[in-house]
Each structure stands twice: as structure tokens, then as C-alpha cells.
Amino acid sequence: xxxxxxxxxxxxxxxxxxxxxxxxxxxxxxxxxxxxxxxxxxxxxxxxxxxxxxxxxxxxxxxxxxxxxxxxxxxxxxxxxxxxxxxxxxxxxxxxxxxxxxxxxxxxxxxxxxxxxxxxxxxxxx
Numbered sequence: 562x563x564x565x566x567x568x569x570x571x572x573x574x575x576x577x578x579x580x581x582x583x584x585x586x587x588x589x590x591x592x593x594x595x596x597x598x599x600x601x602x603x604x605x606x607x608x609x610x611x612x613x614x615x616x617x618x619x620x621x622x623x624x625x626x627x628x629x630x631x632x633x634x635x636x637x638x639x640x641x642x643x644x645x646x647x648x649x650x651x652x653x654x655x656x657x658x659x660x661x662x663x664x665x666x667x668x669x670x671x672x673x674x675x676x677x678x679x680x681x682x683x684x685x686x687x
Contacts, residue, residue, distance in 0.1 A: 563587035563676045565658045570681030573648055577685070581643040583658030583678060590614045594663045595641040597632060598671055599654035599683075606657070608669035610643060621668055626652075648685045655680040 569581040596611040610632040612620040620632045631644040659674035667673045
């Protein structure tokens, strides 16, 4: 049974930093791409960042977070992290970890992902 479990959310002031972590278990993810999405109240779920679990290719970021967020993987720990710096109030949302086959070429659409975590709340105060 595939499990993706997010952690690291919380309350932070604008300009601050948080680090989210996604622990993956239940299958081999070597041929998968891992993504982070977020959903604010009343809004659709939106893409944040993605990275292949193994192999080549650069991480991919939404324009709204480029230069502030960094996605990384720890193969030994089976985790995908999202380092979030220079946080803004508009970054407030529930953040979700997700997994899709690396053969999938559409990275930014949530319906192209196969597995999801339960989400972790990030709140940025002004």
C-alpha cells in the first residue's frame, strides 16, 4: 500500500522559512516523479514543484515560487523535501505531496498524479 506522509507545516511570519518533508513508502518510486502542490481556501489545487526520484532532469517549479522554494530528494531516507524561503502571505495553503509515473510528461496537472498525501497546513502571517 502506497503511503505519502507530509510533515513540517506550521505558522511562520512573512519573510520566514519552512521545510516540508514527504515520506514515501509502499512501493519502489525509482520510476516516479514526485511533486508538491498546494490548495488555498476557495481555490483550485495548484502545482508548486516536481522532481524525478532518480535519473536525470532538472527540478521544475511554478513561476510563483521560483527562486524561493527548492525541491530535493533523499534516496536513502525515501523523502522528498520542499525548502521554502522568503515566504509570503499568499503562500498560505495546505501543501500536498504527490507521485506520478516518470513516463507522464504533464507535470503540473493534479489529475496526472497517481498517489497523494493527506496534506500539511502552511500559514504565513503578514
